[in-house]
Each structure stands twice: as structure tokens, then as C-alpha cells.
Amino acid sequence: MRLRFLLPLAAVLAIGSAAAQTTPAPPAQKVLRYAFRVAETGFDPAQISDLYSRTVAVNVFEAPYQYEFLARPARMRPNTAASMPEHADDYKTWTVRLKPGTYFADDPAFKGQRRELTAQDYVYSIKRFYDPRWKSPNLYLLENAKLLGLSEVRREVLKSKEPFPYDREVEGVRALDRYTLQFKLAEPRPRFAMLLSDGSFTGAVAREVVEAYGDKITEHPVGTGPFRLAEWRRASRIVLEKNSGFRDEFYDEDPPPGDPLAQAAQARFKGRKLPMIDRVEISIIEENQPRWLAFLNAEHDIIEQVPADFATIAMPNNQLAPNLKKQSITMVRYARADVSISYFNMEDPLVGGYSADKVALRRAISLAVDVDKEIRLARRGQATQSQGVIAPGTWGFDPAFRSEMSEYDPARAKALLDLYGYVDRDGDGWREQPDGKPLLIEYASQPDNQSRQLVELWKKNMDAIGIRMEFKIAKWPENLKASTAGKLMMWGVGWSANDPDGDTFLALGDGGAKGQANKSRFNLDAFNAAYRRQKALPNSPERQAAMDEASKLLIAYMPIKAHVHQVWTDLAHPWVLGYHRNIFVREFWKYVDVDPALQSKAVQ
CATH class of the missing domain: 3.90.76.10 (Dipeptide-binding Protein; Domain 1)
Structure with a gap:
């Protein structure tokens, strides 16, 4: 009797074993891993x-x-x-x-x-x-x-x-x-x-x-896009997963001639349903070295904007290093439609205001900034000098335009300060205000390595003209909050275009955007009029003239010191397929694929 029950059981086990052998394993998840260098604020x-918040949200x-x-x-x-x-x-x-x-x-x-x-x-x-x-x-x-x-x-x-x-x-x-x-x-x-x-x-x-x-x-955040938020540990980790209900959308792009990387992506992916990956895992790593090492150790699949500290190692003479080329790493280098600025709070009693002495102080500080050295040392050559706030790649940018914004002239800076009464009265080596009160400039910054290098350059530049500058260090979200409330005297930030038009940069001086885009809280009737005029005009010589007028007023009153336009270089491991960048498409995740077999082999 026992045998009669054992025989069917053995048969069932045999069938189950065969089924287990023939049932294919589910495909490995395709996961894209990388890091933001600044913490997000929300979605x-x-x-x-x-x-960074907008990169997730989009x-x-x-x-x-x-x-x-x-x-x-x-x-x-x-x-x-x-x-x-x-x-x-x-x-x-x-x-x-x-x-x-x-x-x-x-x-x-x-x-x-x-x-x-x-x-x-x-x-x-x-x-x-x-x-x-x-x-x-x-x-x-x-x-x-x-x-x-x-x-x-x-x-x-x-x-x-x-x-x-x-x-x-x-x-x-x-x-x-x-x-x-x-x-x-x-x-x-x-x-x-x-x-x-x-x-x-x-x-x-x-x-x-x-x-x-x-x-x-x-x-x-709940949207209709290709991904949904699956996990969030503030300022630490963000995970997104494919939105299973995303409508049918397929890869069909129009690559330009002369771009083999783009043409290869179109040939490979044309007709593929988007998104092609299942998951995106983002770490927040503010320091450059651990972010760079995470990429080299294959803990991250891409590195967006190779840190300037490692630019000469990763791409000497802006060419991919031989050791990285042997690993079949992809390099994508592109000019950003952005501007890195330092703004003056125009409502601050020390650096703000529209009187001649206040304008002279801001212009003198601007003239004392050695932007060429900033590009060479702190940015390792990964930027070009700004002549104004409007960035390359946007309508309204004039590559032939030159202005005082790019000048480094500490002698002229000193002369301006002397002329308007910013002199050293007590012989301690530091200038005072025209009324004899102390002249102490407070500049907000962050604790990351590049910010520290920029702070060092600021101090050397200001020491050279006798201006005492102190630095208030805080995390980026904290500085953003204080800036929006008008509580910072000076702060250095970047501004990126959402679309290929220079209006977004002129908005940095728009009186109607005080505390929003206009962190300097600049409010000048002549500028506001020129800004409004260009908004109403179609792209034309008349619009360009209005934009030029607005740009020159920003230079003359100097509520903003424009430093550089950045050049970014991204690197991707060979298991990231189709990696490319368009500065006006932050939602690039849906256009790339990942080979999980190659990825897992590298991790092992």
C-alpha cells in the first residue's frame, strides 16, 4: 500500500524537476546607476x-x-x-x-x-x-x-x-x-x-x-511619465522604476550627420518601446573623489560631468584617456547652455543699491576676479569665459560680443575703490566703507571640494585689492532657501536653460522675478522695459537689439558677476547602450539601454 502512494509521488517529483529545468528564469532587471553631486529638494x-530635483521630476x-x-x-x-x-x-x-x-x-x-x-x-x-x-x-x-x-x-x-x-x-x-x-x-x-x-x-x-x-x-510625485518614484531617502538615495502603465512610445530619432554615436543609437534602437530600462538608482555624493571612484569601480554605470579634479586624468587634452578607451568607455562631451554666476543682493545695505558708489564697489569686485585662473585651476579647463549672462546654444547669444564682464584688472579695481572712498583709513590693510564703517563681504558657499577651491580663489582675489571677505558654508538646499528669502549677501550658483532661448538668462535680472529666478533682487525700470520688449517680439534683429540692451544694463550695474559657461564631459561604461546627451532633454533615461550580463560581470 505504501508503494502504491510512493510511485505517483516520484512521478510528480520527476515532472516538477523537468519543469524547473525547462522554465526560463525571468530576465535580469536593467538598472541604471549614477550619482547627483547636489541633493534634491523635492519633486x-x-x-x-x-x-537635480527637476531631473527626477521630468x-x-x-x-x-x-x-x-x-x-x-x-x-x-x-x-x-x-x-x-x-x-x-x-x-x-x-x-x-x-x-x-x-x-x-x-x-x-x-x-x-x-x-x-x-x-x-x-x-x-x-x-x-x-x-x-x-x-x-x-x-x-x-x-x-x-x-x-x-x-x-x-x-x-x-x-x-x-x-x-x-x-x-x-x-x-x-x-x-x-x-x-x-x-x-x-x-x-x-x-x-x-x-x-x-x-x-x-x-x-x-x-x-x-x-x-x-x-x-x-x-x-505621480505623473504620466515613463518612470515612477519607488524609493526616496532625502539627500541620500532616489530610486525610480518603470511605469508599467506608460503608453506606447517608440524610439525614433533624427540624428544629425557627422555624429556617429547618435547615428549608431538610432540604427540600434529604432522601433524599440520606451523606456528600455527597468530602474534608475541615484545616490547623492557631493564630494568629487568618491563619485569618481564609484564610477571607476563599476558601482555606477555613468558619471555625469566628470569632476574637474579628475579631468586631466580622464581626458588629457580633452581626449579620452587610453586606459579608459581600452575599457570601451563612451565619452560624451558637450557645451552646457548655462552660466555660473556670483550675485550681489541688491537689497543688502552694503553691496546693494543703485548709487554710483555701490555700483563702483560691485564693478571693482568683478574686475578683481581672475576668471582665467578659475577656469585653469578650479575648473580644470572645463569651461569658457562669460561675457554676459546669455549662454551659448540659446537664441540671443552673440559669440562676438565682448564686455567688461570678462576683464581681470585689479589695478583698475583699486582705482575705482579709491575714487569712491573705499579706502584703508586705519592702516590695517583692509578698506573701509566711505562712511568709515567696516567693509566686510559675506559670500555663501558649499562644503564640496570645487566650492572650496573657488572660495580660495575668491579670497586671494579680494585680499589683493584690500577687501575682507568671509565665507558662510552651508549645504546647497540651505543656501537656496536663504537665497530665496533674500538673506544672503552674495552667493555663487549656476543657471541652466530649459529651452534654447536666452530669455531664461535675462530673467536673472527681471524685477518681476525677485526671489525666484532673480536671486539678486535687481529691479531697474530700464532693464525691465527692455526685458518685456524682447519677450513680445518674434526672433528678429529688433529682438536681438532689445536683448543686447538688457544684457548691457546688467553689465553696467553689475548685480551679477557672470563667470563661465560650463563644458561637461560624461562617461558611460560599455554596458550602457545608446548613451548620448541633449542639453534640453533631462529625461534621457528612457532613451538608453543597459546590458545586465555585462554589468553584472563587471561588478563581480
Whole structure:
């Protein structure tokens, strides 16, 4: 009797063993690993402005349009939109038609229902910037667009202290039907569609999600994009996973001639469903050496912006080092559409103001900065000198333009200081203010290695002209918060373009953006007029003239010392396939693939 039961059991075990041998193992996950060098602040489009938070957000949220990944020069295309935007002849009315079938990632806020993206989601998301509750640092971009009625609603709310009336229809942004958006502007805005091409800014946020998470919304990003936030340890680790409900989108790019890397990617991936990887793991590593070593040890798959400290090791004479070439590492080198600046707080009683003596002080400090040495020593040659705030690669940049911004002339700096009464009265080697009070400049910085090197150069430059400068060191998010509140006298930061237009750099001096883009809190009627004038003009010689006028006023009054435009070099291990960069596409994750077999072999 026992044998009769054992025989069937043996047969079952044999069948199970055979099945185990023939069932294929699930494919290894494709994971992209790398590091940010600055900590994120959160992931709510209405509340974030820093590059690293926006890099995550743009992979979660989607705007109606996006920039083509491989096209040069930059070219926009529909994303969640069904077609390119339609506009009236006067550029005051814009219509956007969305494609049906785009869905938000699953979230408990949707109570088990699949939630389709509609035009009303974009209406709600745009209105959030005007809601004082969110204190949006990017509100100025929409206020400059002059959307009808929204600023007026904001003023009512500020006065009444009542909740923002999201259900009130406003002429400036309306849903004409389920899939059609209309924008109405008070003034012509020929480039308005550019505002609708950045998911980290005008990406759609679902009202149910915001209402479910309230003030913690920045911790719970839920969008329609290719990835969703899976794990977040603030200032330490960010993990994103593929959004399983992402619509069908396929790799189909238009690489430029003369770019074999881009052409090879298109040939390899054309027709592949996006995204191609399953997971992105981001560490926050502020110091250069551990970030560099993590890449060399294959703990990270790419290194974005090889630290300047290691530039001569990784790419001597800007060519990939032979030892890295033997490892089949890919090098991608590209000029950033950015500017690194030091700003003066124009509301500070010491360095701010518009009187001749205050202008002289700022201009003298600027003239005493040796930017060539900064590029050679602190930046290891990975930058070019700025003549003004507008960056290469954007409309309005003039490569032939030269200005005082680039001059290093400590003798002239001393003469300016002497002329306006900033002299050493007590013989201690340090200059005083014209009224005899101490002259002490406070400069905010961060604790990372490159910031320390820049601080050393600042001190040497200021010592040379008799100005005492002290440095307030804090983490970047802390400095950002203090800067927005107008509490820093000086701070050195970078500013990157979201789109290929110089307007974003002139916004650094826009009086209407004080505390937002305009951390210097500069507010000059002549500048504001020129800035507004160029916004209303199509790209033309007349617009270029207005932009030049605004640029020259920034140089004359010096609320901002423009230092450099950066050149970045990224490296990728050979198991990262199709790696390329477009400075206007931060959502590059969906365009790359990873070979997990090669990756795991390297890790072992």
C-alpha cells in the first residue's frame, strides 16, 4: 500500500524537476546607476527650481511637448499632445490638442481606478503656480507669459486669505473639451509653447493626488511619465522604476550627420518601446573623489560631468584617456547652455543699491576676479569665459560680443575703490566703507571640494585689492532657501536653460522675478522695459537689439558677476547602450539601454 502512494509521488517529483529545468528564469532587471553631486529638494513641479530635483521630476511628469533627443539644433515635438500647438496671428491665443490614452501611474489616490490624462489636468497644474500656498519659485515664468486673469485671482487670494478657487474658470487657461487646452495671453508671446515643453515645470499633476497628500505632495510625485518614484531617502538615495502603465512610445530619432554615436543609437534602437530600462538608482555624493571612484569601480554605470579634479586624468587634452578607451568607455562631451554666476543682493545695505558708489564697489569686485585662473585651476579647463549672462546654444547669444564682464584688472579695481572712498583709513590693510564703517563681504558657499577651491580663489582675489571677505558654508538646499528669502549677501550658483532661448538668462535680472529666478533682487525700470520688449517680439534683429540692451544694463550695474559657461564631459561604461546627451532633454533615461550580463560581470 505504501508503494502504491510512493510511485505517483516520484512521478510528480520527476515532472516538477523537468519543469524547473525547462522554465526560463525571468530576465535580469536593467538598472541604471549614477550619482547627483547636489541633493534634491523635492519633486513637485510647482515647488522646485533646482536642476537635480527637476531631473527626477521630468522623468515622472509630462508636458504636452518635448525636445527631440538627437536633433541638432534643438527641435520640439508633441509629447502628450497630438500635434504641434496652434496659435493666432498675434501670438495671444494658443490651442493644444492632447492625444487620448495617456494615463497616470497607479496610486492609492485614484482608489483603484485607471486615471486618464485630460486637458483639465493641465489647467489645474498651471493654476497651482498661482496658488500662494505653494510659494512657487517659477511663478514668474507664467506671470511673464501674461495669462489672462490668473494674476488677478492670485492677488484676490493673497488679500482674502481664502483657499485658491481652482474651480473658477479663468480666460487665461481653459479646457475647451476633454482633450483640448486653450491659453489666452494679454500680450504677444511668440515662444509661449516653449513653456509647455518641460515636464518638471508644466507637467500634469492630478488634483486627486495633490488633495490626498497635501503639504507632503513633493514626496509623492505621480505623473504620466515613463518612470515612477519607488524609493526616496532625502539627500541620500532616489530610486525610480518603470511605469508599467506608460503608453506606447517608440524610439525614433533624427540624428544629425557627422555624429556617429547618435547615428549608431538610432540604427540600434529604432522601433524599440520606451523606456528600455527597468530602474534608475541615484545616490547623492557631493564630494568629487568618491563619485569618481564609484564610477571607476563599476558601482555606477555613468558619471555625469566628470569632476574637474579628475579631468586631466580622464581626458588629457580633452581626449579620452587610453586606459579608459581600452575599457570601451563612451565619452560624451558637450557645451552646457548655462552660466555660473556670483550675485550681489541688491537689497543688502552694503553691496546693494543703485548709487554710483555701490555700483563702483560691485564693478571693482568683478574686475578683481581672475576668471582665467578659475577656469585653469578650479575648473580644470572645463569651461569658457562669460561675457554676459546669455549662454551659448540659446537664441540671443552673440559669440562676438565682448564686455567688461570678462576683464581681470585689479589695478583698475583699486582705482575705482579709491575714487569712491573705499579706502584703508586705519592702516590695517583692509578698506573701509566711505562712511568709515567696516567693509566686510559675506559670500555663501558649499562644503564640496570645487566650492572650496573657488572660495580660495575668491579670497586671494579680494585680499589683493584690500577687501575682507568671509565665507558662510552651508549645504546647497540651505543656501537656496536663504537665497530665496533674500538673506544672503552674495552667493555663487549656476543657471541652466530649459529651452534654447536666452530669455531664461535675462530673467536673472527681471524685477518681476525677485526671489525666484532673480536671486539678486535687481529691479531697474530700464532693464525691465527692455526685458518685456524682447519677450513680445518674434526672433528678429529688433529682438536681438532689445536683448543686447538688457544684457548691457546688467553689465553696467553689475548685480551679477557672470563667470563661465560650463563644458561637461560624461562617461558611460560599455554596458550602457545608446548613451548620448541633449542639453534640453533631462529625461534621457528612457532613451538608453543597459546590458545586465555585462554589468553584472563587471561588478563581480
